[in-house]
Ligand SMILES: [Fe+2]
């Protein structure tokens with residue numbers, strides 16, 4: 001199907017694409033905040049304020065992601081699944097990933113909350129950053145797959 005034809009049939013794809021761009025910008029900010037968490041932070045309060053930035057971006061992500069997934073499923077994945085068995089399989093896979101991504105975001109929120117409450121923050125930094133990196137990689141891979149497989153609809 002030609003991209004232009006798909007766009008006429010699925011005008012909502014562009015909205016989803018824009019949401020992906022917003023999501024990527026938010027991930028970039030979250031990543032920068034997590035990069036700021038280092039064992040070399042001299043003052044404990046620096047560590048806490050950087051963690052607060054990360055928590056704020058993560059909260060935005062946690063608030064925005066369910067709505068994005070819902071809109072995407074209704075406006076993009078369900079219509080795309082009608083096109084071919086291969087696309088139907090892909091869309092099913094994306095929906096499954098939505099569930100795990102939302103759970104991963106919630107788990108990372110808990111991790112950051114624990115971190116903020118802890119008395120031993122320096123010891124938790126490494127694991128926390130790994131958790132954040134895994135989450136961001138999973139989200140980026142998911143969006144990249146959608147942008148690639150559904151490019152005709154976006
Ligand atoms: Fe998705």
Ligand SMILES: [Fe+2]
Nearest residue numbers: 020072143146
């Ligand atoms: Fe998406």
